[in-house]
Structures are given as structure tokens and as C-alpha cells.
Amino acid sequence: MATLVQEKTQQAVSILQEKGVDMWLTFVRETRAAGDPMLPIIFGTDLTWQSALIMTRSGERIAILGNLEADTAQNTGAYDTIVGYDLSVRQALQDTIRRLDPKQIAVNISRNDPFADGLSSGLGELLRDYLGEYAGRIISAEPVINAVRGRKTAEEQRRIRAAIASTADIYAATYPFVKAGQTEREIAAHMHAETLKRGLGFAWEQKFCPAVNAGPDSPIGHAAPTEIRVEPGQIVHFDFGVLQEDYTSDIQRVMYVLRPGESQAPAEVQHGFDTARAAIEAAMALIKPGATGLEVDTAARKIVTEAGFTEFKHALGHQMGRSVHDGGALLGPLWEKYGETPNMPLEVGQVFTIEPSLMVAGHGCIGIEEDIVVTETGCEYLGAPQTELIYAG
């Protein structure tokens, strides 16, 4: 069976053909210091000295790298041609480029997408020196990378579904644990233990994973759980994901802590929950190949504001995969920090989060986050969504 690196480098060649790009060149060094985010996908281990990973429209896959790492390249089984060097990558790189004479050399430079921007500034200057007259043929690899990274193969989707299933298990083992009097940190510690005993990692820094927000005064955002205690009448909000077989999940859930005498949440809390659900459904109704994330975000955002809540200050959703924020097209508004990513058309095989949020005054944050995959005709959930409030006593 092909490894994921073999599968993804093959996929990259077919994407070069589709997009009419002659060559994609990933240029890296000392990737333990600051790796190109595409390296785990197209190579699978770190590289030390200046290394060029080249794929061509004609189907060649070439690795030019330090001799001490040539065996590692061989072992990937993903590169047909491996060229080792001791003193400088320059000659081998120049020889290869001259032989192939590509009309376009796509390199990892992007204003919009951090995952397509793996070439660091000084290394980019060196690369231009090495390429000499060919430097004029450099184009951004952003469209190639967005496709390679975004279009999840069957194996990638299997891993993501497995990570989501584990996340659901951990949530299920957490809900009965949540009770008035506990601190956010105690709840997070319980979820850490449940994660580690399953042999899993965390989708983002453990200190912030899960986020647990008890009630209206808990700091929302990328903040660590606090000593705030769960109280009756509060919404308890979670944001959590695991890392399993190198792929992630990212799921938000909400509970309501019943007050003495209550058998269900007050109307304003239920209204908040129903609004978030409606925003998710509205988004999913619009997601299909060719739609833009801007349209999808706008529709969901409108449902939240028209229901009387303050507009959420983040994008509706992001791609997810090997990284929990996986780059490329975004379900988001055209805020400057997002660049052009909300205008990129959606494609089959992309995996997105959908995560509207809103504050219910006096009770706390409602944030529901589901993970979905874009299909030929629309999209579908990758795990069971939260369709009802979960109650804690």
C-alpha cells in the first residue's frame, strides 16, 4: 500500500498537470528550526541542509539534499531521483533546473496562506541567487499547495474521521463529570487524562486544549482554563480536538447547568443554541464545490445578528487536516487579516470547521463547532453533530 507521502506526491503531480504548472519546488533548510508546513506531507521527516524537493508536470519527483540525508529520501519511496551533495546545493540544483527548463517554477510564497508561505525570506534570496536567470520564472505555489493540502485523500479523510470519533468519546466521558463547584482547570485536567489514556495527542497546545468557559465572565478566545467555578445557570463551553495518526479534530460543545427547580434551559439560552444550530444549517446548505467561503460566512453571520446577538469576531470556519488550521480557502469575511482566502472557491475533499458563536447575556458563550467535508453535491458531517443542549446538574 502506498504511504501517505507517496500518495500526496503523486496527487501533487496530477495537480500540476491540471493547473498547467511545469514545476513545484519546495526549498528548505534546518526544518527543526522552522519547517515548511508542506514538508510533513511531501517528505515526512525533517531536513538539515539546504534541500530542494521538486515535482514536475511530466511526473518527475526529485530530491536534492545533503548526502547524509540521501538514505532518508530513498526510504520515502516518493522520489525517483535523489541527488546528494556535500558542500553546496547550488550545482545540482542548477543542473536539474537547466535540464528540465520549466516555464514556471512554483515556490512556497504566499501573502494569503501561511501553509503556502513556507519559504523564509533569507532562504528565498539564496534561492533566487542559485536560480540565476531562472529566478524570473518563479510564481507562487499557492494554488498548487491549496489543492494538495485541501483535497483530502480517502486515507486522510479516514484519519480525520477517526480523530473526530475519539473526540466524541472524550466528550462523552466528560459530560457526566461536569458539576457545579468544579473549576475550568479541573474539567480540563479530566479531559487531558481521558486523551492521554487513549494514547492521543492534542490538536493544539495542551495548555489551551481544551478551552473550557464556565459562564459569562470566563475569558473567551485562545485562553487557558481558569479557576472560575461552574455554577448553576451557566453555559459551559468547550473547544477541543485531538491529534491522531498525524491528523486533527476540532469540536466545540455547550452544556447548560440547571438551577434548582429547572428541568430545561431558560428561553434565552435555548434561543442562543437554536440560533447557532440554524447558522450551521444555513452554512451547510450553501457549501458545495465552487461556492466561496465569503458567501457561506455571510449567510451564517446574518442569522446570528438577525436573532439579536452581537456579530462573532472570527471567521465562521477554517480548513482542518494535518494542522487544526489547515490553510487555503476560509469560510470567513473579507477582513484584511484573512487576505483573499474567503474568495477562494471551495473544492471536493476539503474539510472545514463550522463554528458560529454568540454570547447569551448573564449565562455565557454558545459556540458549536462541527467538522464537515465538501462532497460533489454539497457537504456532510464527519461526526455526529450536537443537536441539543447537554445538561449538567
Next chain:
Amino acid sequence: MATLVQEKTQQAVSILQEKGVDMWLTFVRETRAAGDPMLPIIFGTDLTWQSALIMTRSGERIAILGNLEADTAQNTGAYDTIVGYDLSVRQALQDTIRRLDPKQIAVNISRNDPFADGLSSGLGELLRDYLGEYAGRIISAEPVINAVRGRKTAEEQRRIRAAIASTADIYAATYPFVKAGQTEREIAAHMHAETLKRGLGFAWEQKFCPAVNAGPDSPIGHAAPTEIRVEPGQIVHFDFGVLQEDYTSDIQRVMYVLRPGESQAPAEVQHGFDTARAAIEAAMALIKPGATGLEVDTAARKIVTEAGFTEFKHALGHQMGRSVHDGGALLGPLWEKYGETPNMPLEVGQVFTIEPSLMVAGHGCIGIEEDIVVTETGCEYLGAPQTELIYAG
């Protein structure tokens, strides 16, 4: 007590004063994708949206970042001024730059040093746009970063010594385990277990850490241990380091497997060992503030070649710290792949590996690697060096 992030950001201000640089600006986004290698040192956690971390010669430390991460910045206790935004970093960044009106804006761009080259290419284009007329004041932060990263504080040196002591423990628990008939992989698995039971991490990817080379046919370099079996008459070579309290060690050791009737290694093996030892001593005799790594490398390299061995095809040594290859000045030859790093003068507080290697025909690789710190007057070992061959039966 000051945290390490507080200590290092204070140190950075004093380095800006020493070097006469008005401002150091680290600009990042989505650091889970591809982090600037300085971020763990000057901030300590990942950042999601475009974020500017600014230090000035006048002593200001300013963080401009997404509102959802403002609490995290506050919690570092390392930034006096925290400016949050929702839509775009542009305005707050421009206002800050105008107010400070720096003559130089040092940014993380370097041809030579991956650790000083954390600004990715597309993000650098965006930064130039945001800076407008001030973009002309951009200089490379390489000298600032080399000093901040290279000059280890007392606390950093304590952590490195602790990592080295743990490494020595793990080696001591490994030597008695090594016997003829074992595979390289079995020995590596033993060292993995010894590391994990101490609650430690690995200095580089676990698959390659340790490297274990039994005899002359084992692939040397950044290669994973193989099914090759230890045999009498072989040199067994190790390259191993741990990650402890976020700092690393990097130590190579050599054993000799006695043949029936032998009570010591053959003369050629001992000659190889003595040569590597002599190269280390020659290097240490030259290391002091102001010396260059080129001089040090040249002296050690000469001892190896004059003793009749083939020249090693790597640098004599590299800096070590939070990352096992920690950037900046290198003890190395002027090979193009190393850029100008062998010409950078050595400084007090820098930690280096010294790792000459050579092949003893028919027996295997001798590589000894010691970790040292540069002092006011020279240098000193950070752990007990290997001064004699270790024998396996």
C-alpha cells in the same frame, strides 16, 4: 522569579542598546503552521493572527496581536504594552511605528542563519506594505538574534547541564546492555525506554534519536537504526540527545566490541579514538571569545587528516540550546551551505557541540561529541567527556 521569556526579552533590550539598533520587530502568523524559531524564546506560545512583537532600544516591549490572544500576551508578563485588534493589524502597527520613529527596524531575515530567518516570504511582503515609507528602514535582525539566542543565561545553562546529565545517565544504562548479536534497532529501543521512563523527550525526531551504528557498513548520517547486528571487532557509535525543560543535549559516544581473546581494542581503533580526542582538545584550546569557528574547525580537521583519516564531511560543531542545532556562529569550514556562519566571532555564553568523526576501516565510525560553553577566558565542558573507549563483550 522572572520567567525565561521575561529574562530573554530583557536581555534583548540590552542587546539592542549594545548594538545600537532602535527596534527589533518579530512578525508572525499561524505559528502552528510554521513558527518563527524566536517565538518560543520571546513569547512562549503560538500565535494565530498576524502579530508583531516589538522591542526597542529605549526599553519598550510591545505586543500587537489579535484580541482573542491579548490575555495570553498579558500572561507572559514580558510585554508592557499590549494592543489587540479584530480586523487588521495594519493600523495599530502603523501607529506604533510612527510614534517610535525608529531609525532601524530589525526584522527576522537572514541568508546565513535559519533561526534569524523566521519571516516567511509572503508575510514579509505584507509587512513591507504595512510599513509603507518605513519599509526602507528594515535591516536584518541576524546580529540581534544571534546574540539573544547564543548568549545563554544562567537559567538556560542550568537546563542544558541538566539535559546533558540525563543523557549521561541514559548512556550509562545502555553500555551494559550492548552485546554481540543485538540489532541497532534493539539498542535504540532500549534507549527510547530509558528516556521515556525518565519523562524526557528527544533532542530530534525519535526515529533518528539515537543514531546507532554497528560496524563499518551501517549507514552514517541522519539515518535511522537498522537490523544490522553488533559483532565482535566492531565499533558501535551512538549519537543521542534529550529534550528536558525545553532545552537539549547532543552527545556522541563510541564503544568497541571485544573479539574472543582481546582485552583491548586493536591499535587502529585506538588510534582513531585518540585522534578524535586530540581533535576535540585542539578545538577547545582555541575556543574563546573573539575566535572564529573557522579557525577552530580548521585546527581540528587538520588533526584528523594528518593522522591519516579521510576528512569528515560536516562541520566540527554547532550551537545547541532550545534547538539541537541552535543557529548563529558555527565551528565549520567555509562551505557554501554554511554561508558566513563560520566567520562569526564566538561569544561568552554560547554553547557548542564539538564532534569530529572518522572511519576506521573494517571496524566502523569513531564519532565523539562533547558539549561545551564559551567562557570569558576559553571554554569548558558541560558534562564529563568520553576519555576512553568503552568496551562491550
